Structure formats: C-alpha cells, structure tokens
Amino acid sequence: MVNGIHARLYHMINLSVVWGLIILFILQPSVAHAGAEAGAQLFIHALLPYLLPYIILTQWLLKMPNRTQKVPKWRRFLKAYVLGSFGGFPVGAVTVTEMMINGELSQKQSGLLLAACHAPGPMFIIGFVGTELFGNVSSGWKLLAAIHIANILFFLLAVAFLHRESEIETPLSQPQKKVKGVPLLDAIKESSTIIILVATTVIFFSSLGTVLSTVFTSAFTVEMGISKTIALAIFEMTSGVQSATDHFYGLPFFPFLIAAIISMNGLSIHMQVFVIAKTCKISMTPYVIGRIWSIIVVPVIFYLIY
Template sequence: MKKSIGPMAAVLCLILLLLNPATAAAGAARGLALWGQAVVPVLLPFMLCTGAVVGFQATDLLVRPAAPLFKRLLGLSKEGSFVMLCGLLCGYPMGAKLDGEFLKDRRISAQEARYLLAICNHPSPMFLLGYTAGQLADAGAPDFGPALLAALYLPVLFLAVRAGKRYRHFEVQLSAAQLDPTVRSEQPSFSFDAHMMSSFETMVRIGGYIMLFSIAAAYLEKLGLPSAISAVLIAFLEITTGIRSLCSTFPSNSCLVLTAAACAFGGLSGIFQTKSVLKNPELSIRDYIQWKCLHSALSALMMAFFVYL
C-alpha cells in the first residue's frame, strides 16, 4: 500500500502542476518570499552563531546562568539545557536540529535526546510577538501577546512530566566528552566555513519544504471549500499562511484558540522540516508528532481558558 501511494501522489502532483501552473507559481513565490523575508533573516544568524558556540566548546559559558533553572524544572544536563534554550529562542526546527547533533556527538544520552525532542521544538517568541501578534491584532485581539506566550510555553512543563515518565530511565549525566576526555580530542577541529555551508544546506532544505507546502496551500484555496474548513486545513499544512487565513476567517476569540493550537503543532511543513534536520535513527518522528498533537491540544485549552474565563 505504501509503495503505491508514493508514485500515485507524485503523478497527481505533476498533473496538478500541468493543469494549473499559475497556482503553483503563485504558491511557490509566496513560500519563497516567506522563506527569504522571514525565515532566513531570523533563523540563519542563530544557526551560524549556535554552531560556532558548539564548535568552540562554549556551550557551558553561555548556558551557565540558566542551567540550574532548567535542571530544577526539567531535569536537564547543561548540554540539554543549551538545546532547550536554543529551541525556545530560535524557533522551528532549531531545537530538533541541535538535539540530533548533540546525540550524534554523544554530548547527551539517547534517553535525554528523546526527552528533549518532546519539549524543545517550538515557535520563537519573535515569531509569536511579531508576526502572530500582528495578525491577531488585525483580527481584533490586540492585547493577547502575553497570553499567547503562556499558552505556548506553559504546557511544556506538563509535556516534560509526561515525557519524563515515558523515558523514565533518563537521568542527568555527564556527556561522553566529560566522561572521557579523548572523545573531545577525537572530534574534528571546528571549521566555520564547513559549518556555514552546512547551515546553508539546512536553510535550503527548510525553504524547499516551505515552498512545497505553500504550493499545496495555494491549491487548497482553489478548491472552493467553506472558508472555515479551508483556513483550518491551510493552518494544518503551514502555520504562517495558516495563521493569516485563521485570523481573516474566524472571530477574534475563536481565532486566538485556533492560532495557539496551530503554533504549537507547527504544521505539516514544520514536521517535515524537523524530520529533515534530525538525521538520527534513534529519534522517532512518530513520537515527535504525538507530542506535538498533545502540545497543540493543551495550548488550545489554555488559550480557551484565557479567552472565555
């Protein structure tokens, strides 16, 4: 069954492109504009800087002030705290990318990496307070920036409890480099040029997925579905375009709840971006999707509490 779905989907996509190339071109242009104007300027500098911090073995220096808090609240090691901090500040899919890289380099254990994957990949505060809050203000909900942050980030504590029980053998431990100094010496010396090229490759991959799902959203808009259904489906595909559709379709209270759910889930585009940067068979994208669904539901419930109570 799976073997037949792939070829059929590819043929269907080609037929759609041939029948309506203008829609594909408009969707691709919108996706690439989003990538070039919003994603690259925000994410690429963070990606370059965090890679340099890791390469120059400066993670301890950066995370030292926050490590005790992350250890007390989430039970993370210093390396895990760095992954969590970057995931919160940089946005999708930076947390998952660092999680996979730290596991590959044996900086964190497999159990801590799985635990982190459940809690470290989120939209950044800049995205929430900038683009998302702006769209909500246009929909008539101008003062819900703090509530949006709370609805997105407070459920992480509940997720941490659930993930901690699931990965119950996880415990804070020294990294392999700390346990065995030869591990660090065996790692190749850091090359900023190589890291920069790797970051460019990752950004192009992310841009490709944003473009593809923007094309899918453009075709979805052409189907003539009821506006409410279309907006929800677009948000399910790609959150940036989806948030705009939600805010232009639903009344402000409903828009707030649906936007919180969409931001927490990240859309199919975010899931594919995350899968593309994990590159580690020990980390399951299926588990990640389950955690994102739970996070989405919790964020919607919390935002509904803020709005209606």
C-alpha cells in the same frame, strides 16, 4: 511474502500520490504558482529575518569545544531547551542532534528533548504574530508562555513516567566531536543547509496546500476561506496563519485559531524535523505524542491566560 505485498502496496500508493499531485499542478499552474509565490514571500518576510541569525549563533555556540568533562544532567537539558526552544522551528531538532553527536545526550534523552525543544521563536511569536497579527504585543507574550508551559509539562511528565531512570541518565559514550576549521564558518555553512531545507518545505507545501484547497472548494460547496485555511494549516503553518488572518481576523475565536494552527505546526515543519532527526536515528515517537499534546493543551492554556 506479506511484507513483500505491503512493500508493493506502499510503493503503488506513493506512485499514485506523486502522479496525482503532478497532474494537479499541471492542471492548476497559475494556482500552484500563486501558492509557491505566497510561500516564498512568507519565508522571506516572516521566517528568514527571525530564523537565520539565531540558527547561526546557535550553531556557532554548539561547535565550540566543550571543555567541561562532566556536566550535570539538568544543565545539559537546560542548554538544549534554551538553545532549541527559543530559536524557532527547526532549531530544536538541530540543537538536539548536534548535542547527541557531541556525546552530551543519550538517544533516549534526544527523543524526549526533540519533542520538548520544539517551539516557534520569540521574535516570530512576539514580532510577527503578536504585533502584526494580533496587534497586541502582550497577546504574543501570552501565546509564547502557553507554548513553553505545554512543552515543559510534557517533558516533565514524560520523564516521570519512564520505567528506567538509567535510560535517561547516561549519554552516549561517544568521543567529543573534534572541531575542524573555524566554528563561525562551520556554523554559517551548516546554517545555510538548514535554511535551504526550511525554504524548500515552506514553498512546496504552501503551493500544495493552495492547489488542494482550490480543488476542494471547486468540488464541494465550501467557502474558500475555510478550505484554504484548513489545507494550509495542515501543510504549512506560516501560510495557514496568514490565511486565517485574511479570512477570520476580528472574530472572537481568531486568537485561539492562530494558537491551534501554530500548535499543529504543519507537515512542512514536521518534515524538517524528521529529515534532521533521521541523521542520528532519533526516535520520532515522543515527537508525535508531543505534537498531539500541544494541539490539545496550548490553546487551552492560552485561553486561560488570555
């Protein structure tokens, strides 16, 4: 009976949130349109050129048949980290789930690697954040280093504190997935699905963040730049970074604000990872802990090496 009450309450809350957002979008059509348009432009100019080529190449490599019967654990971890962490969001989730389907990773390993193999692509951090936002390529490299140092430390600490070594030792005893058709064509097909997922979440959460920040600014005495940056940072990372640049560029804390927003990722990216990981029923607990770790540790490391 208690479970039934909780289920009904959860359903009512969901309905209330959805209808509340629908009403907000109806009452603020121009703001919603402007937010969606800004999200679409950011996706096309800041995400698509950096993300699409790497997703296709990563998928192509993963879909090639693995002829090695027994691969050492460290090589599987290194493969997942290199392919996943350097491809940008959500390539890490795609890589880990694909390797789990192929029988290269166990469920425990996949959960830990889902949290560790989660980083923005080098081209995005160095090309967009470093060059265009910071105006300094070396600052982009330092931020990228801070992100990867935090991820590797988290993974090493997580492995060290596991109670049972066997839980991360043996991958699932699944047969090697048979490759059907041409690997490149299959990679392009699956990459298009991922890109649509990324575009959908970026545009939706950019619009939502813009509408909520406008409403919040109208209801309370808060400067628009602050409320908009906070709202967009919570909902959509790229839009939050752009808003922070528009309103806080040149201030001493600006680089560290960007580092914090990128570490937070935003609900848009978390939703992408959740949808992808759900296909293999990978535990999201390490991922959640890893994101909290990143929000705290990345800005500190970036400050120390900046």
